[in-house]
Amino acid sequence: MIKGALRMPAxxxxxxxxxxxxxxxxxLDRMASYPEHEPVDLVxxxxxxxxxxxxxxxxxxxxxxxxxxxxxxxDPDRDWVSDEKGxxxxxxxxxxxxxxxxxxEMGKNNSGVGVGGSMTHFAGYTPRLHPSDFxxxxxxxxxxxxxxxxxxxxxxxxxxxxxxxxxxQDWPWGDPHGYPHAPHPIAGAAVVAWEGARKCGIxxxxxxxxxxxxxxxxxxxxxYRGFCLQGCKVNSKASPxxxxxxxxxxxxxxxxxxxxxxxxxxxQASGRCTGVTYVRDGTEHLQRADAxxxxxxxxxxxxxxxxxxxxxxxxxxxxxxxxxxxxxMVQGATQVAARFPELLRMYKAxxxxxxxxxxxxxxxxxxxARGFSIQTISPLPIxxxxxxxxxxxxxQALREYMRDYNHWTVLGVLCELLPQAENRVTLSKLVEDDNxxxxxxxxxxxxxxxxxxIAFATKVVQEIWDSAGAQDQLKIDRxxxxxxxxxxxxxxxxxxxxxxxxxxGVPNLFIADGSVLPTQGSANPALVIMALxxxxxxxxxxxxxxxxxxxxxxxRS
Amino acid sequence: xxxxAKLSNPRDLFLQLLAEALWIERTLAFxxxxxxQRDADSELLAEPLAAHLVETRVHAERVEQVFLASAAEPTxxxxxxxxxxxxxxxxxxxxxxxxxxxxxxxxxxxxKTEHLEIALYENLLRLAKHVGVDTGSxxxxxAEERHALAxxxxxxxxxxxxxxx
Numbered sequence: 001m002i003k004g005a006l007r008m009p010a011x012x013x014x015x016x017x018x019x020x021x022x023x024x025x026x027x028l029d030r031m032a033s034y035p036e037h038e039p040v041d042l043v044x045x046x047x048x049x050x051x052x053x054x055x056x057x058x059x060x061x062x063x064x065x066x067x068x069x070x071x072x073x074x075d076p077d078r079d080w081v082s083d084e085k086g087x088x089x090x091x092x093x094x095x096x097x098x099x100x101x102x103x104x105e106m107g108k109n110n111s112g113v114g115v116g117g118s119m120t121h122f123a124g125y126t127p128r129l130h131p132s133d134f135x136x137x138x139x140x141x142x143x144x145x146x147x148x149x150x151x152x153x154x155x156x157x158x159x160x161x162x163x164x165x166x167x168x169q170d171w172p173w174g175d176p177h178g179y180p181h182a183p184h185p186i187a188g189a190a191v192v193a194w195e196g197a198r199k200c201g202i203x204x205x206x207x208x209x210x211x212x213x214x215x216x217x218x219x220x221x222x223x224y225r226g227f228c229l230q231g232c233k234v235n236s237k238a239s240p241x242x243x244x245x246x247x248x249x250x251x252x253x254x255x256x257x258x259x260x261x262x263x264x265x266x267x268q269a270s271g272r273c274t275g276v277t278y279v280r281d282g283t284e285h286l287q288r289a290d291a292x293x294x295x296x297x298x299x300x301x302x303x304x305x306x307x308x309x310x311x312x313x314x315x316x317x318x319x320x321x322x323x324x325x326x327x328x329m330v331q332g333a334t335q336v337a338a339r340f341p342e343l344l345r346m347y348k349a350x351x352x353x354x355x356x357x358x359x360x361x362x363x364x365x366x367x368x369a370r371g372f373s374i375q376t377i378s379p380l381p382i383x384x385x386x387x388x389x390x391x392x393x394x395x396q397a398l399r400e401y402m403r404d405y406n407h408w409t410v411l412g413v414l415c416e417l418l419p420q421a422e423n424r425v426t427l428s429k430l431v432e433d434d435n436x437x438x439x440x441x442x443x444x445x446x447x448x449x450x451x452x453x454i455a456f457a458t459k460v461v462q463e464i465w466d467s468a469g470a471q472d473q474l475k476i477d478r479x480x481x482x483x484x485x486x487x488x489x490x491x492x493x494x495x496x497x498x499x500x501x502x503x504x505g506v507p508n509l510f511i512a513d514g515s516v517l518p519t520q521g522s523a524n525p526a527l528v529i530m531a532l533x534x535x536x537x538x539x540x541x542x543x544x545x546x547x548x549x550x551x552x553x554x555x556r557s
Numbered sequence: 558x559x560x561x562a563k564l565s566n567p568r569d570l571f572l573q574l575l576a577e578a579l580w581i582e583r584t585l586a587f588x589x590x591x592x593x594q595r596d597a598d599s600e601l602l603a604e605p606l607a608a609h610l611v612e613t614r615v616h617a618e619r620v621e622q623v624f625l626a627s628a629a630e631p632t633x634x635x636x637x638x639x640x641x642x643x644x645x646x647x648x649x650x651x652x653x654x655x656x657x658x659x660x661x662x663x664x665x666x667x668x669k670t671e672h673l674e675i676a677l678y679e680n681l682l683r684l685a686k687h688v689g690v691d692t693g694s695x696x697x698x699x700a701e702e703r704h705a706l707a708x709x710x711x712x713x714x715x716x717x718x719x720x721x722x
């Protein structure tokens with residue numbers, strides 16, 4: 001029996017548009033080319049999880065779409081290497097300023113660049129949010145409620161899970177569900193973690209990972225090569241570059257890579273967007289559009305809006321209520337490594353293997369609101385050296401730990417840190433990029449609830465390793481992921497977009513990326529972002545049919 | 558969380574305290590003062606709170622200016638002290654059901670914040686001399702905070718005789 005090949009997505013031919021023997025996209029010669037002076041139906045800013053998914057859906061409904069992406073158009077065969085250091089180009093490493101009591105390091109653990117976005121270098125975990133995530137305020141008295149519920153996203157989760165496709169065991173937490181692909185086999189490093197968790201009474205499950213477990217169209221079975229964080233070389237791990245873009249291009253989407261959008265243009269009389277200015281090869285261009293979807297993620301989306309000042313929007317686009325850039329969240333992602341006598345070789349598999357969401361929701365006996373998830377993760381040698389030096393080992397001791405790499409395995413947590421108004425993106429007052437645009441400044445401080453959550457989660461993982469019989473442990477405090485910054489909400493005075501991702505006060509501006517999340521749960525954000533875009537596309541296709549879109553144009557002119 | 562940056566000279570400490578001041582001013586302007594405005598019952602408090610909100614926004618801008626004068630990017634670092642005051646306030650305010658009593662409690666909470674700010678700015682003023690940064694505008698901030706404190710004390714004196722038995 002061919003594992004995993006039994007169900008294919010009905011409205012996405014991407015897996016068949018790839019080549020079995022080559023990794024890059026095969027239909028680029030058929031890509032559309034739209035003139036700049038004529039408005040397209042939609043300009044999408046950013047070719048990541050949110051933007052590409054949205055474009056693929058709308059292109060199938062006949063929309064003419066241009067995606068502008070700051071980074072290059074990746075060809076995995078040509079551009080990606082099995083080398084931690086050599087993979088640096090897939091991270092967004094342009095200058096950004098950081099500050100606050102707990103500043104966040106930017107780069108490999110939270111920001112991608114190029115067509116495919118951050119998913120080209122994510123580990124592959126694609127859990128759903130829980131129903132409780134959408135009503136945190138009501139249930140737990142912290143954060144805010146979402147203007148939508150789990151029920152609004154459930155069908156989108158299912159659709160996207162089939163397209164990636166997600167492999168994993170039946171999932172008992174949140175809204176219990178199954179996955180389209182069977183769970184991957186797990187390696188020695190995850191076996192010891194699972195055993196330790198079992199002894200502590202903690203349930204772990206295999207997955208959920210968006211890595212093929214079987215042939216999927218022309219995408220092959222995962223070869224367990226590792227280096228997923230450096231970009232998948234065989235097209236097994238999902239990223240929009242291979243899961244949605246081939247189909248989008250086939251349906252008339254044009255992608256302009258190496259194109260940095262510098263501002264959104266607005267008609268001063270009507271307050272509607274008219275297009276975007278972008279820089280390509282040092283030259284400024286203007287692409288006119290009937291509507292704009294900003295999908296630049298939690299730092300660059302607020303930065304673009306804040307930089308798009310005009311007479312009508314002197315504080316930045318959609319920022320009349322001083323909400324743009326606020327409530328940016330990261331997840332507390334402390335990792336605890338453990339040493340075992342046997343050889344574990346944690347690099348010999350995808351980093352995501354088993355995980356647990358047993359501690360996801362609030363348990364009042366813990367003394368803090370909300371919770372965390374636990375996941376295996378496998379740092380490669382440079383990442384491993386960071387673990388060792390974080391505990392102060394240097395010189396001879398560092399060399400010994402490095403030599404011992406194959407005996408170690410790592411569990412990480414993802415703690416739900418709460419949204420805070422002052423954890424925010426502002427524009428730098430000192431530093432500009434090559435285009436003369438102020439770079440983003442990101443201030444981040446933990447609140448007491450965050451600190452208690454991280455401390456508790458770390459203790460749980462240390463107990464797992466104790467129970468598993470670990471001989472030695474190393475802990476590194478770190479953060480992962482980025483969401484928020486342009487959150488969706490019920491009212492214009494405490495959010496940036498409404499439940500339909502439409503910016504308050506700018507009717508043809510949409511935001512479709514991780515920045516709209518009002519809370520983040522303990523889930524890795526990729527699937528959530530894609531599901532939100534899937535839902536938005538459905539709304540736009542149903543509500544804004546051709547007649548409605550024509551009326552946007554007539555109103556503008 | 559990550560290993561905290563080591564502070565080894567007066568400028569580092571100055572910038573750290575400045576970041577705390579910026580966080581306090583921004584948080585007061587964006588969250589705390591609007592909350593107090595909603596919670597306050599007496600007309601006596603409405604005008605001073607609104608006036609102080611305007612002042613606080615200006616204070617945040619002045620702190621940003623001092624950052625720039627120090628050739629540093631303005632960033633805000635959470636103040637555990639203000640967080641503590643906010644938590645204490647939130648815990649008790651819900652329990653006070655008598656509006657006049659609640660206003661009195663609100664005044665005492667606001668006064669604590671003013672004292673915190675005054676202490677912080679006076680420290681910054683002293684430290685600035687060593688660092689060689691012009692913080693002239695802070696003297697005006699201290700004066701305004703003292704004035705706000707005096708207004709609160711006046712309001713308190715007016716409210717006290719009218720309290721329920």
